[in-house]
Amino acid sequence: VVEEYSEVARHYRIKETVGSGGFAKVKRAVHLPTGEIVAIKIMDKAALGSDLPRVKTEIEAMKNLHHHHICRLYQVIETSRKIFMILEYCSGGELFDYIVQRDRLSEGESRTFFRQIVSAVAYMHNLGYAHRDLKPENLLIDDEQNLKLIDFGLCAKPKGGMSDHLYTCCGSPAYAAPELIAGKSYMGSEADLWSMGVLLYALLNGFLPFDDDNIGMLYRKIKAGKYDTPDWLSPDSLILLKQLLQVDPKRRITVDKLLNHSWITNDIGVPVEWHSKHQMSVLDEDVVTEMSVHRKVSRETMKAELEKWNYDYLTAAYFLLLKKKTSGRPVRLQ
Numbered sequence: 001v002v003e004e005y006s007e008v009a010r011h012y013r014i015k016e017t018v019g020s021g022g023f024a025k026v027k028r029a030v031h032l033p034t035g036e037i038v039a040i041k042i043m044d045k046a047a048l049g050s051d052l053p054r055v056k057t058e059i060e061a062m063k064n065l066h067h068h069h070i071c072r073l074y075q076v077i078e079t080s081r082k083i084f085m086i087l088e089y090c091s092g093g094e095l096f097d098y099i100v101q102r103d104r105l106s107e108g109e110s111r112t113f114f115r116q117i118v119s120a121v122a123y124m125h126n127l128g129y130a131h132r133d134l135k136p137e138n139l140l141i142d143d144e145q146n147l148k149l150i151d152f153g154l155c156a157k158p159k160g161g162m163s164d165h166l167y168t169c170c171g172s173p174a175y176a177a178p179e180l181i182a183g184k185s186y187m188g189s190e191a192d193l194w195s196m197g198v199l200l201y202a203l204l205n206g207f208l209p210f211d212d213d214n215i216g217m218l219y220r221k222i223k224a225g226k227y228d229t230p231d232w233l234s235p236d237s238l239i240l241l242k243q244l245l246q247v248d249p250k251r252r253i254t255v256d257k258l259l260n261h262s263w264i265t266n267d268i269g270v271p272v273e274w275h276s277k278h279q280m281s282v283l284d285e286d287v288v289t290e291m292s293v294h295r296k297v298s299r300e301t302m303k304a305e306l307e308k309w310n311y312d313y314l315t316a317a318y319f320l321l322l323k324k325k326t327s328g329r330p331v332r333l334q
């Protein structure tokens, strides 16, 4: 097994396992050249079996998704038996656990988190992607209390654009839209907005709007679209939940309408900014300098290499040095 890890071990010191999701194991690791902490998602190709396409989907999607509320992919290492995804580390764990620990969140804290989710989803939808598995387990918290969206194994980029209908039923039942569980053709973006309604309900209440141990009963409740409204919910919260948890997808609010919705801007005053803060087209001069000096090549050569975006050790070093720079740490390679 050692030779399987030799490539990874060249640039990373692998630490403890921090979790496992289905067919993957996630470990904490240190990126040796920068000292930055990363998460490494490790998958065994043989064990993946029919799930291998899902991993390829996630990798291809994450290579195109660069947003401060989407978990960043730094590098992909594929050996004869394994696939390693080097990812942005999120020290705060899952939003799911955060809610459970607090019973439920205040409207203000729910708004802070929900705005970040809206920002990530608006970015994805405007790029033509639908996530299709939005839930608190797939939202991680980083060391600055920012949410990072993960798990793009089910995300779809319909060939014919966002108006194209999808057919594969997927995601987690409690968060699945009525049209999706009815087996009808559906729009990924519309299904995402329903899941965001379930997410907002979970933030504000600490429990799910539609829940039942019996899957048939659960589906009936989702299709009926009726949910409890505890007395701590404000009138504005009830209005927004009603617009998100619309059984008819054509009457459901769209993410663009969410950006400046009164509940979203309440107490904050400004609409949600969804454009990415990460400029991919322009390389950071300081990072290019450090990397070209460290590798003793010209800046032009280093720029040409970086602009291939191979998601190799150069891509990882670039992103991690850039992360150090934006966090105010020295842009240095060891």
Ligand SMILES: CN(C)C[C@H]1CC[C@H](N2C(=O)N(C)Cc3cnc4ccc(-c5cc(Cl)c(O)c(Cl)c5)nc4c32)CC1
Residues within 6 Å of the ligand: 018, 019, 020, 021, 022, 024, 026, 039, 041, 071, 087, 088, 089, 090, 091, 093, 094, 137, 140, 149, 150, 151, 152
């Ligand atoms: C239950 N889930 C379906 C999987 C679970 C696996 C551990 C993970 N984690 C944890 O559970 N901590 C407690 C620590 C932790 C820290 N940083 C992480 C950074 C990235 C990821 C990650 C995991 C998966 Cl399966 C992905 O596809 C992507 Cl794109 C990213 N997981 C992290 C992670 C949270 C999710």
